[in-house]
Amino acid sequence: MKISPLAGKPAPLALLVDVPKLVSAYYTNTPDPEFPEQRVAFGTSGHRGCSFEHSFNEAHVLAITQAICAYRSKQGINGPLFLGVDTHALSTPACASALEVLAANGVDVMLAQGDEYTPTPAVSHAILKYNRNRNRNRNRSSGLADGIVVTPSHNPPQDGGFKYNPPNGGAADTDVTGWIETAANQHLRSALKDVKRMPLERALRLATTHRYDYLSTYVNELEQVIDMAAIRSAGIHLGVDPLGGAGVHYWQRIGERYRLNLSVVSEEVDPAFRFMTLDWDGRIRMDPSSSYAMQRLLGMRDRYDIAFACDTDHDRHGIVTKSAGLLPANHYLAVAIDYLFQQRPLWPQAAKVGKTVVSSQIIDRVCARLQRQLYEVPAGFKWFADGLNDGSLGFGGEESAGASFLRHDGAVWTSDKDGLAPALLAAEITARSGRDPGEIYRKLAAGLGDPVSTRVEASATPAQKKMLAALSPQQIQCSDLAGEKIQDILSQAPGNRAAIGGVKVVTASGWFAARPSGTEDIYKIYAESFLGEDHLQRIVQEAQAIVDAALAGSPQSPSGVST
Known part of the structure; x- marks a missing residue:
């Protein structure tokens, strides 16, 4: 990826979104469904867009909400709908539009008490809590709750998003x-x-x-998933940056409820997010896994024993340690998995570890050492929801710093991503081991290998993107990758046999996956090597050649990889 010269620096005034104009455009701009970019389009986590671009306007929200009402009726879902909202500028008006439609359709709606912002995991938790132990009649959905979260996650301030969570609590x-x-x-x-x-x-x-106390309900049960007593007893100093997101008032309550030595860096909520430093591409993005976006907390890392942040809807985490700074998401997932499956004796003995196809293979090696089965799925946390619900998965995590795991007793906690619980788990790990997750990762890597990874992008026409998404292993005409024999070529995820929307090529010491972008005329190559940076670059170069060859019959060969 080409790094902007503004990356990691405070946003200049010229880059801040004009919030009044943005909200006005939400109501006044009318999308034209004849243009594909102005239609409703659900990605891995709902519909997202911008009111200026006619891709997230009141018409979209009204249409989606009415469609959800029809879907509920079709499925016999007639319990309450839990409605959550984050701090993006378009979220509050979109939430109001949704309520107007839900109310007119006779849906029981659960709004946050005191109009509190609502993290995604708090909505998932509420759905599962309501549905727990409810009798199911012949219509298995009757009486069950579902939910909507109005959020574009960590997307830039001008974006809006709308996500539906069915009764299983996940996306x-x-x-x-x-x-x-x-x-x-x-x-x-x-x-x-x-x-x-x-x-x-x-x-x-x-x-x-109706009004529902999401905050208290979620916070009061956290000790069922995190060892709060251990954190309190250790007295470690925790630093938290909510990044102006939906959990902004949750952290202080957590500190008070469990008597933790916890400091909240800032409780500022600003729909322009002017307090953020710019991400890698020079845009404001509330991504806690990006060192460019996390400059404020990184500048304070020596003040705390462990520090963390969450994105705008608090479904992603970023862990900052004294030993390693901002821990790469894959590194922390490996540490968390290694710790949890040794420290949760009441979890089902057959509980698997869930990961996405573009997550690090160090997770595979951790699973092998733990003698736990790996459950590898395509990108998207939705693939973990059912497994977390029935306990067949102890942990689900993805490379973009989203994760959730079971309660101490092996029951489901959330079936959507939860940024707060993994962040607090870092504190539990530090408290109980006397070492921060960065130190623990170094020990893991010393025994299992220390991979390096990257993601690159290459231009591709819409036709080529379609071809790439439909590639079969038989179209990859090679037997070696970067000097090693190819062990597997995948177009379906090994865990659930679902299409990955591209290909993954695996050797003993590395792999690459190529997938088309859902929003841009590019494809992305994810690559990893356990043999060092030079080997990684060979994988990347050969990966593009392999993909180019596979797409040779397309109108125009892709070109122009950027790192």
Whole structure:
């Protein structure tokens, strides 16, 4: 990736979004569904877009919400809907629009008490808590709750996002989002004529609109998943940067509730996110796994025994240690897995470790040492939801710093990503071992190997992207990669046999995966080597040649890799 000269620096005024204009565009710009970029399109975590670009406007939210109401009716889901919202500028108006439609459709809606912002894991936790032990009649969905989270996650301030969580508490699977997407776009094409809606003031007064204390409910049960007593007894000093996100008021409550030595760096909420330092590409992005975005907390790392941050909807974590600074996401996932499966004796003996196909192979080696089965799936945390629910997965994690794991007793905690619990787990690990996760990773790497990794991008036409997504292993015409024999070529994830939307090529000491971007005319190559930087660069170079050869029949060969 080409690093911007502004990366890691405070955002200049010229780059800050004009919030009033952004919100105005949400209401005044009307999307035209004849243009694909203006339609409803669910990615791995919901529909995202920008009101300036006609890709996230009131019409989108009204259409999606009506489609969700129809889906609930079709599936017999008639319990309450838990509605959460983050701190992006477009989230509050989108939440209001959604409530107008939900209320008009007679849905019982659970809004946050005191209009508190709502992290994604708090919504997942609420859905699962409500559904726990409920009797299921012949219609298995009857009486169960589901949810909506209004968030574009760590995306830039001008973006909006809308995500549906079915009764399993996780992000909706592709069959669900595909149905909702189709129905929503039909509403856009018919100028919303079949969308039911009522004024917000009336919706707020209805008996079907309820208040729910997400904050207390989530915080009060944290000790069921994290050893808070150990953290308290050790007296370690914790530093937290909420990055102006939905969990901004959760951290102080956590510190008070469990009497921790916890300092919140800032509780500032600013929809322009002017307090952030710019990410790698010179844009504001609340990504706690990016050292460029995490400059504020990194500058304070020596003040704390362990420090952490979460993204805007608090479903991703970033761990800062004295020994290593910002720990790469894959490094911390390996540490967390190694620790949890040795320190949670009540977990099911057959519980597997969930990872995505582009996560580090050091996780595979940790699993082999622990004698735990690996469950490898395509990108997207939704693939872990059912396994976390039934206890067949003890842990699910992805390379973008999203993870969740079971309670101490082996019951489900959240089935969507949870940034808070993995962050606090870093404190538990430090408290109980006397070493921070960075130090523990060095010991792991000394015994299992220390991989280096990268991600590069190359241009590709829409036709080429489609071809890449449909590549089969038989189209890869080579037997070696960077001097090693190819052991496997995958187009389906080994864990659930679901299509990965590209290919993964594996050798004894490295691998690469090539996948098309869902939003840009590029494809991405993820690569890793256990033999060092030179070997990694050979993998990257040969990976592009392999992909180019596989796409040779396309109208134009991709070119122009950027690192």
